[in-house]
Amino acid sequence: MEKPPYPQHLNPELTPEIARDVAFFKKWGYLVVDNAISQAQIKSLRSALNATFKRNDKQFTDQLLEEDKRFAFLLDNPPVLQRMQAILGTCVQLHSATSRVTEPGQEDQNWHRDVPWPVDPDGTPYGALPGQINCGYYLDELTTENGAVVIVPGSHRALFRPPEGHPRFPEEKRVLAKPGQAVIFDGCLYHRGAANQSKKRRRVCLMCYQTAWMKSREPFDGPFAQKMREQGTDEQKMLMGAIEKW
Numbered sequence: 001m002e003k004p005p006y007p008q009h010l011n012p013e014l015t016p017e018i019a020r021d022v023a024f025f026k027k028w029g030y031l032v033v034d035n036a037i038s039q040a041q042i043k044s045l046r047s048a049l050n051a052t053f054k055r056n057d058k059q060f061t062d063q064l065l066e067e068d069k070r071f072a073f074l075l076d077n078p079p080v081l082q083r084m085q086a087i088l089g090t091c092v093q094l095h096s097a098t099s100r101v102t103e104p105g106q107e108d109q110n111w112h113r114d115v116p117w118p119v120d121p122d123g124t125p126y127g128a129l130p131g132q133i134n135c136g137y138y139l140d141e142l143t144t145e146n147g148a149v150v151i152v153p154g155s156h157r158a159l160f161r162p163p164e165g166h167p168r169f170p171e172e173k174r175v176l177a178k179p180g181q182a183v184i185f186d187g188c189l190y191h192r193g194a195a196n197q198s199k200k201r202r203r204v205c206l207m208c209y210q211t212a213w214m215k216s217r218e219p220f221d222g223p224f225a226q227k228m229r230e231q232g233t234d235e236q237k238m239l240m241g242a243i244e245k246w
Ligand SMILES: O=C(O)CCC(=O)C(=O)O
Pocket: 100, 114, 136, 148, 149, 191, 192, 193, 194, 204, 206
């Protein structure tokens, strides 16, 4: 198994549109990307997720890319990966690919950060920030009934942790994502899914990326990962953790 070459440059050239997205993301810690997936892709992901859920009957399915080849394109889906690379740099690795199915009647999630490390808005003297960004592809239109994804814009740089439970923040924002959009958010952003008070399941695929030198949650040892690491592009190899050590 071959290790991919390191890219020559860390920062890609940005179009004016992407440069604006990066500036917005840096300030607020989230971004809604329109037209991230097509109608045909939404349909295909819904079928794949329904089949996966039927098989596993679990709220969370980890290592999603191993479950069904219809999920595979999410790994390097251009509208999202381009923005991940614009923000994190070209050395990007998958942290995890997960589906989450929220059944009717499920209660509010608690405020949390996905990243476990402490946060300092200044980074360290050398500039390191825990560069982890999650991306939610919501396959059902989010409504106040089935549960918005609730965020506190700007909280990704707060020096303190989110409160317990799910109290209201004056500046919280309820993102009602539509299928086709991708909601990307800093792993340090305070966020939570709201209760599902509808009669239907609420389905989301969560593709989480990070700088390639951070620790990943995935073992990258399944057949899909192995195949990508053997036959994928250099970018796909790195995404699937092919640079294990220096
Ligand atoms: O369900 C959601 O909208 C958010 C899910 C989430 O934050 C998580 O699984 O860590």
